Amino acid sequence: MKPKERMAIERQQPDELDVAYRITNFEEVTAGFDEETAVREANRCLQCKKPTCRTGCPINNRIPEFISLLRDGKIEEAYWVIRDKSSLPAVCSRVCPHEFQCEGSCVRGKKGDPVAIGMLERYIVDWMVANGKDLSRQCALPQNKKVAIVGSGPAGMTVAYYLAHEGYPCTIFESLPVDGGMLTVGIPAYRLPRDIIKAEFDALKSCGVTVKNNVTIGKDITLEQLHEEYDAVFTAVGAHDSRKLGIEGEDLDGVLHGVDYLRRVNLGKKLNLGKNVVVVGGGNVAIDVARTALRTGSDKVFILYRRTKAEMPASKAEIDHLEEEGVKIEILAAPIKIHGENGKLTKIECLRMKLGECDTSGRCRPVVIEGSNFMIDADAIIPAISQNVNHLADKGIDFETTNWGTYVVDHETMQTSVDWIFAAGDAVLGPQTAAKAVYQGKVAAESIKRYLEGTDMKEGREVRDLL
Numbered sequence: 384m385k386p387k388e389r390m391a392i393e394r395q396q397p398d399e400l401d402v403a404y405r406i407t408n409f410e411e412v413t414a415g416f417d418e419e420t421a422v423r424e425a426n427r428c429l430q431c432k433k434p435t436c437r438t439g440c441p442i443n444n445r446i447p448e449f450i451s452l453l454r455d456g457k458i459e460e461a462y463w464v465i466r467d468k469s470s471l472p473a474v475c476s477r478v479c480p481h482e483f484q485c486e487g488s489c490v491r492g493k494k495g496d497p498v499a500i501g502m503l504e505r506y507i508v509d510w511m512v513a514n515g516k517d518l519s520r521q522c523a524l525p526q527n528k529k530v531a532i533v534g535s536g537p538a539g540m541t542v543a544y545y546l547a548h549e550g551y552p553c554t555i556f557e558s559l560p561v562d563g564g565m566l567t568v569g570i571p572a573y574r575l576p577r578d579i580i581k582a583e584f585d586a587l588k589s590c591g592v593t594v595k596n597n598v599t600i601g602k603d604i605t606l607e608q609l610h611e612e613y614d615a616v617f618t619a620v621g622a623h624d625s626r627k628l629g630i631e632g633e634d635l636d637g638v639l640h641g642v643d644y645l646r647r648v649n650l651g652k653k654l655n656l657g658k659n660v661v662v663v664g665g666g667n668v669a670i671d672v673a674r675t676a677l678r679t680g681s682d683k684v685f686i687l688y689r690r691t692k693a694e695m696p697a698s699k700a701e702i703d704h705l706e707e708e709g710v711k712i713e714i715l716a717a718p719i720k721i722h723g724e725n726g727k728l729t730k731i732e733c734l735r736m737k738l739g740e741c742d743t744s745g746r747c748r749p750v751v752i753e754g755s756n757f758m759i760d761a762d763a764i765i766p767a768i769s770q771n772v773n774h775l776a777d778k779g780i781d782f783e784t785t786n787w788g789t790y791v792v793d794h795e796t797m798q799t800s801v802d803w804i805f806a807a808g809d810a811v812l813g814p815q816t817a818a819k820a821v822y823q824g825k826v827a828a829e830s831i832k833r834y835l836e837g838t839d840m841k842e843g844r845e846v847r848d849l850l
Contacts (some may be wrong), residue, residue: 386429387644394496395424399704406677406708409572413700415712416701416815417523421506425454428498428825431490431801435601439488441818441849443640444468446485446500453503458510464611465504466520470544471821473512473538473579476505478570479818480667480698508752514584517784521624522590525549528835531556531613533600536564538619538808538818542585547590554613555592560649564621565809566817568646571671572676574701606780606804615683615803617829618790619824622770628663632721633766637728639669641767648675657762661731663718664767665695669703684710685759689717689736689749713759721764730758770814780804794848796840797827805831812849819849 392817399405406411416424428450452461481487481501486752489497490597492549500766511518530546532539535557543553548590561567563580584594600606600618609616613693628634640666650722660676663670667689673684686705688695691714695702706712713733720732738747772788782790783800792799792827797807807823809815826846833840 528614534619538820538824545828669767796830
């Protein structure tokens with residue numbers, strides 16, 4: 384097929400659940416491609432000599448190669464090309480913000496729609512599952528040194544994946560009662576089905592990884608105690624602490640915070656927010672909160688965002704789904720006070736904003752329009768503006784941290800200021816994408832392996848700094 388013919392093919396769209404039906408449940412909203420659609424989409428790829436899609440992918444996935452194999456019908460080979468770089472393709476293909484990463488760097492996107500790289504990756508993984516293919520690599524013979532992993536999110540899972548396949552026994556310590564960290568308690572099932580996460584952990588456990596739930600480091604066991612039993616420790620504690628708005632009335636009954644709310648719902652707790660819900664924020668967490676509120680019985684859900692919709696950091700597909708489901712986005716609006724009666728909130732007071740000067744990245748600063756105060760009635764208000772890193776509650780270890788509260792590491796090795804402790808993911812980057820956590824987890828796994836072997840952790844390596 385000639386490039387001109389490929390350029391003539393329109394981007395393929397997946398099927399989606401009907402809006403009226405999907406807001407009543409947590410079933411996966413977006414279906415995967417069938418074979419015909421996947422091949423047609425794969426034929427849009429130009430197989431560029433300098434594939435910028437790879438540089439846009441935090442994992443540096445071999446994208447043109449697996450797409451080429453897909454359109455040749457070599458699906459199993461395509462899967463193992465993906466696995467060469469990614470420990471969690473079923474997860475990343477569903478939750479990564481592709482439009483800002485691989486697809487955002489696709490050459491085709493300069494003159495139209497980029498190739499649907501995420502959907503093609505998902506098709507390959509789903510095909511493997513549907514056809515009963517073995518998704519695991521052969522595990523190496525057991526080594527005589529062990530590794531403790533704190534946190535079972537994407538970074539922790541990645542370190543366990545690579546070290547276990549090298550034969551190093553790994554134990555994951557998870558403070559939550561479920562596996563997966565933020566993948567499970569921070570992302571709704573309609574975006575990431577729980578059987579996908581379970582399959583990844585089943586593969587890890589089949590290679591000898593042990594997961595211990597309901598264990599909090601610093602409370603149930605200390606890092607020093609871990610070090611007595613394990614030869615190295617990897618921490619991927621995640622960013623589970625919601626940032627507060629810092630406005631009057633935030634302590635009133637009816638104010639919940641984004642990741643706290645999602646955690647409670649995803650752990651099966653029944654929450655009645657009332658009819659009118661206001662969510663503050665414009666990222667994927669805010670979108671997930673608003674869509675979850677609809678699915679748990681709220682009638683009117685508003686999102687307050689201080690810039691315009693074009694500046695919202697959430698993915699376009701998620702914003703489109705949000706509006707299809709009836710959530711109103713109140714743009715250029717910022718909360719200044721939460722009002723209440725008898726300890727219970729009743730409304731939120733806001734100010735209108737306008738966009739002022741832009742910085743070098745093109746992001747414009749919101750400026751208050753004085754005297755533009757307005758009120759929105761609310762039964763619940765959920766700030767979802769960002770998260771902070773959960774520091775290990777272990778006072779016996781003096782970690783070096785940044786002004787943002789993240790762990791200081793050598794980015795070539797992911798080693799912390801304590802030589803036997805390594806860190807990656809949100810613990811280092813702050814709240815970021817699963818793909819970035821996976822990449823750093825792979826770097827950390829290689830460093831831990833070299834540390835245990837007593838070899839140079841930097842020799843012959845090229846590591847990308849994602850900060």
